[in-house]
Amino acid sequence: MERGSRPYRPAFPEPFARVVEALRRLPGIGSKTATRLAFHLLLSSDEERAVLTGALETLTSQLVPCRDCRNIVERDPGNPESPLRCTICRDPARDRAILIVVEDIQTLYSLEKSREFRGLYHVLEGRLSPLEGISPDKLRIRELLDRLNDPEIKEVILATSPTTDGEATALYLSRLIKPLGIRVSRIAFGIPVGLEIEYVDEITLIRAVEGRHPF
Template sequence: MLHFSNSLTRLLGELKKLPGVGEKSALRLAFHLLKSPGNIEALAESLNEVAAKVRFCSVCFAITEEDPCQICTGEREESTLCVVEEPQDLLAMERSRAFRGRYHVLQGALSPLNGITPASLRIAELMERLRDERVREVLIATNFTVEGEATALYLTKLIKPLCIRVTRLAHGIPIGSDLEYVDTATVQRAVEGRSEL
C-alpha cells in the first residue's frame, strides 16, 4: 500500500471535502499542484484573500466584499424582489440579464428530513424586508426540486397576507429539446403553465 507524507495526506483529505471530488480527483488535483509550486502559492493566496474579504451582504445575503453589496446599493428596481436559494442562483439570474430588481438569498431550501427548517434559512430577514421596503412583487426562484417547491409554497403562504404579488419562475420544456425525449412531469408542467401567443 502506498503511503504519502503527512502534508500530502492532509491536502488529499481537504480536497476530498470539496463537492464532487473523490479519491482519484483529489490525487489528480494534488499532483497537478505539486508540478508547479507557483500554483500552490497562488491558490493559497487566493483562498486566504477570499477568507479575509468575502462575506454575506447584511441586506440580501449574497456573497460580497462590500456591505451592503453593489446590487443592494445600485440602481435596481425596488418594487421587485427575487428570492433564490443560494448565492450561485443569484449569479445565474444575473447572467441571464432578464431580472433588474433586487434579491434575497435564503441560504438553502426547506428540508425537514435534513434538519433544515424555516429558522435555518433567511426567511425571517425576508419577511422583515417585505415589511420595511417598497416591494410590490416577490419572484420566487427556488429550484424545481422537492425542497425548492416546498420552500416556494411555504413562502407563498407567508407573503400573500401582506398583499404582495407572488410569482414563480416559469418552467417547462427547455429550448432546443425534442418533445419525445422530455419526461412526463416536465411536459405536464409545461401544459399547465402554457401562455397565450
C-alpha cells in the same frame, strides 16, 4: 497479495496523500482527478501554490453577507465590522419593485448571467426540510419579511427548486407574503431551453403543458 475488484492504489507519502484526500472531498472530484491535481500542485512553484492557499485563506475573512439580500460583498478594510450592501443592492439602476427569492448565491449569479433580471434578490440560504431539521427560523425569512415593509416592493418571485422541499418553501412563503398585499409569483417550470423534447421526463412535460401560454 490478492487482487480485489477495486483498483490497487500504491501508498503515497503521507503529506501527498493528505492533499489528494482534501481535493477528493471537493464536489465532482474523484480519486483520479484529485491525484492529477495533487501532482500538478506538487510540481508547481511555491508562488503558484501560495496564490491558491492565500486566496482560500482570505475567502471568508474578506467577505461578508450583504446586509439586505445576503449576497456576498467584500468587507470594508477600513471598517471591517460595518454591515455592507452588495453591488446589486447598491445599484440605482435596479428595479426596486421586484424581489426574487433564491435558495443560494449560485442561483443569484446564474440569474445575473442572463442579464435579463433587473430587480433585487433575497438569498434564503437553504430551503425548508423537515427531514434535515431545517425549520423556517434557520432560513433568512425574517429578514425577507423585514424587507417587505418597504412600500416600493410590489412583487415577490419565488425561485426555489422544483423539489418537494423547494415547493414547500415556496408555498410557506406565499402564505406569509400574500396577506401583506404584495403580488407573489412562482417561476415557470417546463422544458429547458435547447433540450430535445424527447429527453424530458414526464413530470417536467406535464408542468410545461400546465404552464402553457397563448402563442
